[in-house]
Amino acid sequence: MRKEVKVLGLSYGQSQAGSYVVVLSEKKGKRKLPIVIKPSDAQQIALKIEGMKSPRPLTHDLFKTITDSYSIDIQEVYIYSILEGIFYTKMVTSNGLEDVEVECTAGDGIALSIVYGCPLYASKEVLDISGVHINDDGSQMSEDEMDVEEDFEEIKPVKRVVSIEDLEHMMNDAIANEEYEIAAEIRDRINKLKGEQ
Numbered sequence: 001m002r003k004e005v006k007v008l009g010l011s012y013g014q015s016q017a018g019s020y021v022v023v024l025s026e027k028k029g030k031r032k033l034p035i036v037i038k039p040s041d042a043q044q045i046a047l048k049i050e051g052m053k054s055p056r057p058l059t060h061d062l063f064k065t066i067t068d069s070y071s072i073d074i075q076e077v078y079i080y081s082i083l084e085g086i087f088y089t090k091m092v093t094s095n096g097l098e099d100v101e102v103e104c105t106a107g108d109g110i111a112l113s114i115v116y117g118c119p120l121y122a123s124k125e126v127l128d129i130s131g132v133h134i135n136d137d138g139s140q141m142s143e144d145e146m147d148v149e150e151d152f153e154e155i156k157p158v159k160r161v162v163s164i165e166d167l168e169h170m171m172n173d174a175i176a177n178e179e180y181e182i183a184a185e186i187r188d189r190i191n192k193l194k195g196e197q
Helices: 039-049 059-069 106-116 124-130 143-147 164-176 180-196
Strands: 002-012 020-026 031-037 073-083 086-094 099-104 120-123
Touching: 002 039, 002 073, 002 124, 002 164, 020 039, 020 106, 020 120, 031 039, 031 106, 031 124, 039 059, 039 106, 039 164, 039 180, 059 106, 073 106, 073 124, 086 106, 099 106, 106 120, 120 124, 164 180
Parallel strands: 073 120
Antiparallel strands: 002 020, 002 120, 020 031, 073 086, 086 099
16 A cells, blocks of 8 residues: 655755755655655755756756657656665656556655656555654644544645755755856745745
8 A cells, every 4th residue: 555745845964964854745644754865866856846947957857858758757656665774666657558667766766756747655664664743844743633534635835845044055065066057046046035035
């Protein structure tokens, strides 16, 4: 059994320098699933969620260009198992005639699900082992809140998925990697967000 999840948040990893944590949330449920990902995956997720365009194609964009050229589409991404802290993930691809499952990292799978706009799923086993019961604001859920089953998707006000502080970390990472165009895009987005406050 599996449940559809969505990206709830993305932040700089406090415990592991240079890493980021993406938090997935059940679409019809209360559990959250934190996953440590690489900076390049976090950068791709942040750029897509924030609606920013890189002046040059990033790896995930290049992958999409190649698959589009050969009429291959990603149908879904599925985080199906966890073993010793490693999330095992696969993509289901299709060329219209046959479906092929391809293994990938959780970070790549999440980023590609956003790039392709395809569903992202997590198995019941993964959610049972690694899912945490916290509210969207990060507070601990009470026993009563955990017992309530959600059969519908509650519409809540949109909260920022990526904070300005985390965008600043990504900008600094881009500068350190000499990705100046991406750093400039992120800087412009930060300035716009600060102007809206």
